[in-house]
Amino acid sequence: NCEGGECAELEVPMDYDDPDGETIKIAVLRIKAKGKAAGSLVVNPGGPGGSGVEYAAAADFVVSDQIRKSFDVVGFDPRGVQRSAAITCVGDAELDDLLGADPSPDNAAEQKELLAADKSFADACKKNAGPLLGHVSTEEVAKDMDVLRAALGEQKLNFLGKSYGTMLGATYAYLFAKNVGRMVLDGVLPPDLTMQQINEGQATGFEKALDAYLADCVSGGKCPLGSDAASAKKKLQTWLAGLDAKPIKASGDKRLSTLTEGWAINGIAASLYDQAKWGELTQALRSALGGDGTQLLNAGKSYAERNDDGTYQSNMMQVLNAVTCLDRPAPTGGVAEYEKDAEA
Numbered sequence: 001n002c003e004g005g006e007c008a009e010l011e012v013p014m015d016y017d018d019p020d021g022e023t024i025k026i027a028v029l030r031i032k033a034k035g036k037a038a039g040s041l042v043v044n045p046g047g048p049g050g051s052g053v054e055y056a057a058a059a060d061f062v063v064s065d066q067i068r069k070s071f072d073v074v075g076f077d078p079r080g081v082q083r084s085a086a087i088t089c090v091g092d093a094e095l096d097d098l099l100g101a102d103p104s105p106d107n108a109a110e111q112k113e114l115l116a117a118d119k120s121f122a123d124a125c126k127k128n129a130g131p132l133l134g135h136v137s138t139e140e141v142a143k144d145m146d147v148l149r150a151a152l153g154e155q156k157l158n159f160l161g162k163s164y165g166t167m168l169g170a171t172y173a174y175l176f177a178k179n180v181g182r183m184v185l186d187g188v189l190p191p192d193l194t195m196q197q198i199n200e201g202q203a204t205g206f207e208k209a210l211d212a213y214l215a216d217c218v219s220g221g222k223c224p225l226g227s228d229a230a231s232a233k234k235k236l237q238t239w240l241a242g243l244d245a246k247p248i249k250a251s252g253d254k255r256l257s258t259l260t261e262g263w264a265i266n267g268i269a270a271s272l273y274d275q276a277k278w279g280e281l282t283q284a285l286r287s288a289l290g291g292d293g294t295q296l297l298n299a300g301k302s303y304a305e306r307n308d309d310g311t312y313q314s315n316m317m318q319v320l321n322a323v324t325c326l327d328r329p330a331p332t333g334g335v336a337e338y339e340k341d342a343e344a
Contacts, residue, residue: 003057005031010076010151012144014135024132026144027083028076029053035069039181040152042074042145046163046187048138048323049316052076053083063160071158076148078168080129080136080319087132087319089125092310093255095317099304100260102244110244115335125322136319137326138191142172149179156181163187167327195328196341209272217282224286239289240264250293253301255310259293267296270303 009025029052030040043062045055055062056075063073077084090098098121105111125133145168149157158181161169166185173180174191193201214232217223225232240261247258256263271281277299284295305313331337 003029003031003053005029005057010144010148012079012147014132016140016143022131024079024085026076026079026148027053028074028148029056031056031059031073033068033070033072037072038070039072039158040074040154041067041071041158041160042076042148042152043159044075044078044161044165044168046161046165047081047316047320048078048164048327049081049314049318049320050164051082051314052078072152074148074152076144078136078141079144080132080322081316082314085132086315087125087129087136087322088315089121089128089318092312094121094124095304095312096255096306096310099266099300099317100256100262102261103265104244104261106241106244111335121321125318129322133322134326136322138167138171138323139175141168142175145172146176146179154181155179158182160184161186164189167191193328195324196331198328199341200344206269206272210268213272213278213281216278224282224289236285248288248291248293250297252294253297253308253310256297256301259288259297259300263297263300264288264293266300266303267298270299 006029008028008030010028011023011025013019014022014024041063042052043055043059044050044052052075054075056073059068059073063071067073079085080087098117101114101117102110103114105114145157145159157172157176157179159169159172161167161184163186166188169183169185170188170191173183189198210233211229214223214225214229214236217225218227218229218232221227223232225235243259243264244261247260250257250259259267267284268281271277271284280295280299284299287294288296301308304317307313331341333340
């Protein structure tokens with residue numbers, strides 16, 4: 001099944017420092033131009049861990065009619081992602097536990113628990129992903145993109161990258177300046193930021209989005225969190241802290257029967273990305289405050305690309321950690337440094 005296009009596999013070295021060594025196969029999908037093709041446009045939706053194959057399959061919704069007419073739209077799953085030697089560290093049940101774990105430990109015991117869960121995940125990655133774990137950096141994916149450019153017979157690479165895809169595009173331009181064609185980088189992730197700066201930026205962004213949502217919620221007069229934004233925020237924080245100690249029931253899922261603090265935060269975060277989801281978030285919170293966490297859990301599951309039967313649609317929640325660790329190494333100060341960052 002080639003999603004209405006042409007499928008291929010691109011063979012690339014696992015380690016570019018050892019080009020004659022082990023190889024991996026990169027899945028590629030080309031959706032042919034509707035008119036006379038002026039060339040190829042390679043696309044990436046972001047992530048790290050998003051599928052370029054699925055993105056290209058949705059070409060009619062991703063690019064304009066004019067571009068569809070004039071360009072073959074080409075997507076690939078980056079190394080370690082889905083159809084391209086996917087990195088899978090843990091099984092679905094363990095991933096459920098990891099995503100549902102308490103993300104904001106209130107005491108030493110909870111912190112210890114969170115660190116142990118993270119360590120066991122990292123150990124599982126090391127064991128189950130094998131040598132590829134050290135070769136899924138953005139720089140290596142950018143090198144794969146140049147192999148893809150050559151395989152497509154293009155002198156220059158035309159590229160559309162969104163979110164993390166902008167980092168791919170910027171890295172490609174840095175490595176292969178002479179091969180850059182037309183590039184659109186949308187929703188830029190600056191390549192020169194440290195992990196701390198990215199975390200801080202993301203925290204600031206979510207805070208702004210939450211404040212905007214709460215202001216909107218209370219303005220309607222029927223917000224389940226209260227009548228003014230400040231008390232609504234306080235109520236939400238108190239409720240989440242209570243959920244940590246006592247998860248609430250949720251139905252309709254084969255394996256997850258309760259809404260934990262981790263899953264609730266995933267559900268809220270998913271809804272804050274898009275103003276069109278604010279109404280659903282209000283309904284989900286009203287329901288959850290009444291003791292039924294089903295809707296909020298479902299929002300969290302959609303964020304993690306998880307199905308009701310307990311399977312995951314992709315390995316994004318696993319591979320993004322591997323890519324991030326290679327691109328932006330962790331701070332050397334250990335837990336104390338994370339505590340300081342959290343405080344800031």
